Amino acid sequence: MKRTMLIQGLKAGIPIALGYIPIAIAFGILSRAEEIPIEVSMLMSLTVFAGASQFVAVNLLSLGTGIGEVIVTTFILNFRHFLMSASLFQRIEKNLTMKKLSVLSFGITDETFSLASVTELDHEERLPFNYLFGLMLISFFAWNVGTWIGLFMGNILPTLIQNSMGIALYAMFIGLLVPAVRKSIPLLFVALIAMTAHSLLILLPFLPSLSSGWNVVIATILASFIGTLIIEKEAFQ
Amino acid sequence: MTSELNLFRIFILVIGMSLVTYIPRALPMLFLKEFRLNPSVENFLKLIPYAALGALIFPEILFSTNHMVSSVTGGILAAVVAYFKGNLLITVVAGIFGTVLYQWLFL
Numbered sequence A: 001m002k003r004t005m006l007i008q009g010l011k012a013g014i015p016i017a018l019g020y021i022p023i024a025i026a027f028g029i030l031s032r033a034e035e036i037p038i039e040v041s042m043l044m045s046l047t048v049f050a051g052a053s054q055f056v057a058v059n060l061l062s063l064g065t066g067i068g069e070v071i072v073t074t075f076i077l078n079f080r081h082f083l084m085s086a087s088l089f090q091r092i093e094k095n096l097t098m099k100k101l102s103v104l105s106f107g108i109t110d111e112t113f114s115l116a117s118v119t120e121l122d123h124e125e126r127l128p129f130n131y132l133f134g135l136m137l138i139s140f141f142a143w144n145v146g147t148w149i150g151l152f153m154g155n156i157l158p159t160l161i162q163n164s165m166g167i168a169l170y171a172m173f174i175g176l177l178v179p180a181v182r183k184s185i186p187l188l189f190v191a192l193i194a195m196t197a198h199s200l201l202i203l204l205p206f207l208p209s210l211s212s213g214w215n216v217v218i219a220t221i222l223a224s225f226i227g228t229l230i231i232e233k234e235a236f237q
Numbered sequence B: 001m002t003s004e005l006n007l008f009r010i011f012i013l014v015i016g017m018s019l020v021t022y023i024p025r026a027l028p029m030l031f032l033k034e035f036r037l038n039p040s041v042e043n044f045l046k047l048i049p050y051a052a053l054g055a056l057i058f059p060e061i062l063f064s065t066n067h068m069v070s071s072v073t074g075g076i077l078a079a080v081v082a083y084f085k086g087n088l089l090i091t092v093v094a095g096i097f098g099t100v101l102y103q104w105l106f107l
Helices: A002-012 A014-033 A038-047 A051-062 A067-078 A080-089 A098-106 A110-118 A129-156 A159-164 A167-183 A185-203 A212-236 B004-034 B039-057 B068-084 B088-106
Strands: none
Touching: A002 A014, A002 A129, A014 A038, A014 A051, A014 A110, A014 A129, A014 A167, A014 B088, A038 A051, A038 A129, A038 B004, A051 A067, A051 B004, A067 A212, A067 B004, A080 A110, A080 A212, A080 B004, A080 B039, A098 A129, A098 B004, A110 A129, A110 A167, A110 B039, A159 B088, A167 A185, A167 B039, A167 B068, A167 B088, A185 A212, A185 B039, A212 B039, B068 B088
16 A cells, blocks of 8 residues: 555656656756866755756856855745645644655645645545655656766757757646646636736836746745635535 | 865855755745734735736846747747646747747858
């Protein structure tokens, strides 16, 4: 039973792995192009495991930005995982040890979180540790293998493929969102509010320009908050 | 970039990055269980995934490849497949296929 859950998790993570490999390859190519030492790029994928901030870090390093600024930027970009961690915790099997929870925490990314959050397993109300561990493990593995491919043999990929792969993760997000909003009008509203809010945060000139990490956080909180009000109002009627 | 001192500084940087990434990931998981959440907060947390998905998809999808129309083509194809078929892997492949096809045909 435990083993089948692990395998089920590994299988469920295949779409994430498929999306991560090309992006990680791009990361490897970029850090090679910016002359970041290879062992540093590998260590980054092993210990940070967060796509956007790794790209930004390489970019800032190549511009000669100070260490403190890169760390603060990373923190801002990845703070959204705080919300995701709190949300996902409600869906994980109860009474896990601190050790297991600290392992699962490391594997929270936009993609593993989104996939785990919308997953409904047969016979299980909450997600077992082994399932999540499998899901995160294959994603982590793909991210690192992709990094190595990018570092050591990135330039042999055809340009057409390199240019097109950026769509993979967004296609996955769409694949997670569409089936959910198809069944629920309130969820559709929440997603549309988040999209609108995020666009406005970027476009409106009188709002302070924030990093993309904060924009996602603010849009997410705002849409969830309005959604909560809608749902509770409906429940009273 | 290659001197000893610089390499050491970059290692410190990577350790710092991993800490500030890990701490927000871990804090809620490790300490939330102490609290009993009220139902409104629980509802709020349940909506987070769908709000986050919306915010993550749009508008960034427009800039996900080097050509906006090809990204939109891939996105729409993925959405259609997701709506009728629902399988995640097929959806991802459809999205990639749509973008590659557009770039191959028109660029």
